[in-house]
Each structure stands twice: as structure tokens, then as C-alpha cells.
Amino acid sequence: MNVVQQQQVDRASLRKLNPVSSGHTSIVYVTKRGEYVRGAGRLTMGEIWLSTPKELYTVDVAPHQDTFTLHLPSKEQAFSFTADVRVTWRIVDPVAAVRAKLDNPVPAVGHHVEERLREHARGFDVENAVDAERQINLDFGDRVMAVNDAVQVQRCTVVLKFDEEARKHIASRTEHLRAMEAAERERELARERRVLAQDEEEHDLKMKKKRMDVYANALREDDQNVLALMLAGHGEDAAAVINLMMQQKQLQFDAARDMLDKLLSANLVNRRDVASIMNNAGTAIVSGVQGAKPLLPAPEPRDDEDDE
Numbered sequence: 001m002n003v004v005q006q007q008q009v010d011r012a013s014l015r016k017l018n019p020v021s022s023g024h025t026s027i028v029y030v031t032k033r034g035e036y037v038r039g040a041g042r043l044t045m046g047e048i049w050l051s052t053p054k055e056l057y058t059v060d061v062a063p064h065q066d067t068f069t070l071h072l073p074s075k076e077q078a079f080s081f082t083a084d085v086r087v088t089w090r091i092v093d094p095v096a097a098v099r100a101k102l103d104n105p106v107p108a109v110g111h112h113v114e115e116r117l118r119e120h121a122r123g124f125d126v127e128n129a130v131d132a133e134r135q136i137n138l139d140f141g142d143r144v145m146a147v148n149d150a151v152q153v154q155r156c157t158v159v160l161k162f163d164e165e166a167r168k169h170i171a172s173r174t175e176h177l178r179a180m181e182a183a184e185r186e187r188e189l190a191r192e193r194r195v196l197a198q199d200e201e202e203h204d205l206k207m208k209k210k211r212m213d214v215y216a217n218a219l220r221e222d223d224q225n226v227l228a229l230m231l232a233g234h235g236e237d238a239a240a241v242i243n244l245m246m247q248q249k250q251l252q253f254d255a256a257r258d259m260l261d262k263l264l265s266a267n268l269v270n271r272r273d274v275a276s277i278m279n280n281a282g283t284a285i286v287s288g289v290q291g292a293k294p295l296l297p298a299p300e301p302r303d304d305e306d307d308e
Helices: 011-016 045-050 094-099 106-121 126-140 164-220 224-233 235-265 271-285 303-307
Strands: 004-007 025-030 036-038 055-060 064-073 080-091 151-162
Touching (some): 126 151
Antiparallel strands (some): 025 036
């Protein structure tokens, strides 16, 4: 692409063509004194004959659009973004373009844009291509950038993609993160199950304690109806209730035995009556438990006691 083109300079050509600057083309003359002048209008006949330019150039000043495929580094240097970059540029100083003998500015435009984009892309992880693309387009979409004195970038838009290695890396990392999240969810569910089980166990213990209090009170008051109703709904408490009954009867038996010992010590009870009294007390221990055996069997009377 030749944005600066040198034209033939002689009086005959100038009289015939005599180019003039327009919105897309700018005319630059080099005078006999070596001065660069941007033409504002056509040369007059006097200028053609008396001040014939030494050189004459036409400069393309129309906006141009080019697309570049660039590889931009990510924060992780091992992986990069593949960027499709669309750039709008134009010549903003025709005289500078002629002085520089500018031929094709596209490589310089691509190199300049790549340098600027690489700086921004390094701030993003390869997984954050969407965020990187959005931020780059916000920063460079309508930013004017001077490539050199003659060329200016007026618009730059970017579409980021992944290369094959980056895709594999992202897929592997995504799978790993999902596995970690799944494991964490399982740990959380297990913790919740443990807490729930603990709460249920504590609740069951509280309810059982309340029932045991009811059973104990019913036993103390000899309220068989309450016992029957409670055990009808909680058959699992039967063994505990029997144990309570045994404990209560044992306490009564122990109290009776202590009283009997005191009576014996005070000679208020005949020893030959001891066996009968103890047997009755043992029978009372299990009187509320059907089919249970007495705690203390009735002892056989001894001859020495009869002698007394």
C-alpha cells in the first residue's frame, strides 16, 4: 500500500492535471528552495511558469482499516491470548509522511498496537479472556494513538481467543476446580448430616429424659394408667421402666430391711418372723412386673432359731 506517491513535475503535466487537495488526498509540493508545502488549492498559471515545484506528491489521508492477528501474553507467561485486532488509522500530517518517504505504514501500525495491547493483556489470567477483552476495548476502542508524526490510530477493537494449549490448560483447571467444589460440597453435607444427627440425638435424649421423669412419677404415685399409655406409644422404653420399677422396689426393700434390723436390735421382732418378713419384701420388689422372680427367695427356717 503506497500512501505517498510522487507525481511527474513539468509545466505540461501541471497545466493538464494541476491536482488539488481533497478529503481523501492531500497535495504536498517541494519548492526549488527545498521547502515542503501542503497545497491548499490549484497552482496558478504564474506559479506553474515562474515557481514550478521541484517535486510533487499526493498523500492518501483517508481512514484505513486493517485486521491483525496477534499473540498477547497473559499473566501466566506460559499461556497467551490470540487476538483478532481491527484497527482504523490514517495519515494526519501529509508533510511528515512525505519527509519520511512513507510507503506502507501498516507494519508500523500493527507493531505499535501490539506493544500497547501486550502491556494490558499481561494484567489478566488466561481464564479471564472475557474480562480482558472488555477492558481492552474500553481502554482502546476510541483512543487516539500516534504511531509517529505522520500516522495516527483512531480506533482499535479486539476479540480474544484461546490457543490450543490454553484451551487444554483451562479445561484441566476447570475440571480440577469443579472436583474441589464437589468435594467441598460433600464435606459440607457430611458436616450438616453430623450436626443434624447430633441434634436429633440430643432431642431424643431430652424426650427420653422427660418420659423417664413421667414414668418415675407414675411409679411413685402407683398410676398404672399413665404407665400403660406412655408405654403404648414408646415400647422401646419398657426395659428402662422395668429397671425403674426394680430400683424403686429395691429402695423399698432396703428401707424395710433397715427398719427390720432396727426392730431386731430393739428386740421388738421375734427372729422366727424374720424369714417371713424378708420373703414378703422380696415379693413386693417385682409385684408390678409380670412373670418376674423375687429378688430374695424365702429362706428355710433353721432349727436353732426354733429352739430359741
